[in-house]
Amino acid sequence: MEYVIIGNGVAAIGAVEGIRQWDAASPITIVSAEPYKVYGRPLISHLLAGKIHESDIFYRSDDYYDLRGVKLLLGMRAVQILPDKRKVASSDGRMLPFDRLLIATGGIPFMPPLPGRDGPDVYTFTTLDDVRKIEVLIGKAKKIVVIGGGLIGLKVSESLHDRGIRVTVVELADRILSTAFDPIAGEIIRKHLTEMGMEIILQNSATEIVRENGHIRAVIMSDGTRRDCEAVVIAIGVVPNISLVEGTGIKTNRGILTDDFMETSVSGIYAAGDVAEAHDLLLGQRRVTPIWPVAYLQGQYAGFNMAGAKIAYRGSIPMNSIEFYGIPTVSIGLSNPVGENYEVRHMYLPERNLYRKIVLKDHLLAGAVLVGRIQRAGILTGLILNRIDCESFKEELLKDDFGLINLPVEVRKKMLAVNP
Numbered sequence: 001m002e003y004v005i006i007g008n009g010v011a012a013i014g015a016v017e018g019i020r021q022w023d024a025a026s027p028i029t030i031v032s033a034e035p036y037k038v039y040g041r042p043l044i045s046h047l048l049a050g051k052i053h054e055s056d057i058f059y060r061s062d063d064y065y066d067l068r069g070v071k072l073l074l075g076m077r078a079v080q081i082l083p084d085k086r087k088v089a090s091s092d093g094r095m096l097p098f099d100r101l102l103i104a105t106g107g108i109p110f111m112p113p114l115p116g117r118d119g120p121d122v123y124t125f126t127t128l129d130d131v132r133k134i135e136v137l138i139g140k141a142k143k144i145v146v147i148g149g150g151l152i153g154l155k156v157s158e159s160l161h162d163r164g165i166r167v168t169v170v171e172l173a174d175r176i177l178s179t180a181f182d183p184i185a186g187e188i189i190r191k192h193l194t195e196m197g198m199e200i201i202l203q204n205s206a207t208e209i210v211r212e213n214g215h216i217r218a219v220i221m222s223d224g225t226r227r228d229c230e231a232v233v234i235a236i237g238v239v240p241n242i243s244l245v246e247g248t249g250i251k252t253n254r255g256i257l258t259d260d261f262m263e264t265s266v267s268g269i270y271a272a273g274d275v276a277e278a279h280d281l282l283l284g285q286r287r288v289t290p291i292w293p294v295a296y297l298q299g300q301y302a303g304f305n306m307a308g309a310k311i312a313y314r315g316s317i318p319m320n321s322i323e324f325y326g327i328p329t330v331s332i333g334l335s336n337p338v339g340e341n342y343e344v345r346h347m348y349l350p351e352r353n354l355y356r357k358i359v360l361k362d363h364l365l366a367g368a369v370l371v372g373r374i375q376r377a378g379i380l381t382g383l384i385l386n387r388i389d390c391e392s393f394k395e396e397l398l399k400d401d402f403g404l405i406n407l408p409v410e411v412r413k414k415m416l417a418v419n420p
């Protein structure tokens, strides 16, 4: 059996570890466009902030690949998949044969067609190389505009602010983190970041990057206002990197469609991580869930099944945990439900920046947003995953000191699978 994995992110690592649980010896080849051993992508903002060293982001040992019989082709791109021939063509002209292939190519930043975009000092923020490029600005640039107030936009903004740069964030929606947060959570964090010295502009968008002699001078907003700056970071979203499967017969929607075994529509070819559309536990449909733990898990299950184990991936729920200058936040599952079938309850103490919201459907917990106190968020995740009827104790879930003790004994037993 020969395995080939395209991409060397966390989904690829999950796959190596999944394969090796069932197949200790068959050769695995990883083709990696980035010239680095696997690193913690979410950590690049801490690196840019100067809080950690570059060596801290590499979370597997130097001999990790060798010890697992993995041939790692760094700085090499897969350029074509030939499903009939069972081969992958690589950028250096090789033909890599495979019996089982995993596509784990992640996502790529979406770049809007903005006048003035093409030229120096427009950056994205998804890779170690992006950090190295942006690092050059530190000590030189005084003002930077970040387009996009989602997870990546806010993380890069906080890092730049930490390094002494004045940051303006421009967000089209009526709140920051519009996917994971609701208006109250978004407002608590917007206010806090503004108090820390960042400018956050909502319901506005960048319409032009103004250059003089090639150098960035300002960004013009859709309301006609202008923000002077010397550089721009575009962070308005990441889209599944599916270009490699065009013309292969592998079915795609937004991402590459996978079945319960993470296999694509072409037998023997699997997909996992930010590039894949897989089962979503809450919506009961396939969708891209671009978060780190999900990418690992999907990769691991792809690995099990590539090695012949036939173990179904039970699906995931979206979840994010981020701290903004001392205010911790968590969002789990459906934080902004659409439709009438949901019951939404919340508790908000503005003076303490404390907020808890729960979303119920048919008495089952479907989502939660926590700001200020996030302890025991794992219990809420457990209630969602175990499909526990929360009707009799739903008010308890809103208490800021909520814990297992607030749950009825029979629920505790079910959650812990031991006697309380």
Ligand SMILES: Cc1cc2nc3c(=O)[nH]c(=O)nc-3n(C[C@H](O)[C@H](O)[C@H](O)COP(=O)(O)OP(=O)(O)OC[C@H]3O[C@@H](n4cnc5c(N)ncnc54)[C@H](O)[C@@H]3O)c2cc1C
Pocket: 006, 007, 008, 009, 010, 011, 012, 031, 032, 033, 034, 041, 042, 043, 044, 045, 076, 077, 078, 079, 104, 105, 106, 107, 125, 126, 127, 151, 152, 155, 241, 244, 272, 273, 274, 275, 290, 291, 292, 293, 295, 319, 320, 321, 322
């Ligand atoms: C700044 C930032 C902060 C984040 N913070 C969080 C967080 O707090 N929590 C969280 O859960 N998630 C976070 N994420 C998301 C998380 O990092 C991703 O969900 C995860 O990295 C996806 O892993 P992956 O293996 O699917 O893809 P990736 O990590 O994107 O890896 C894919 C790899 O494939 C390579 N590749 C692509 N095409 C080819 C090709 N043709 N040939 C060879 N190689 C190729 C790419 O270069 C890349 O190295 C963050 C992401 C970013 C960018």
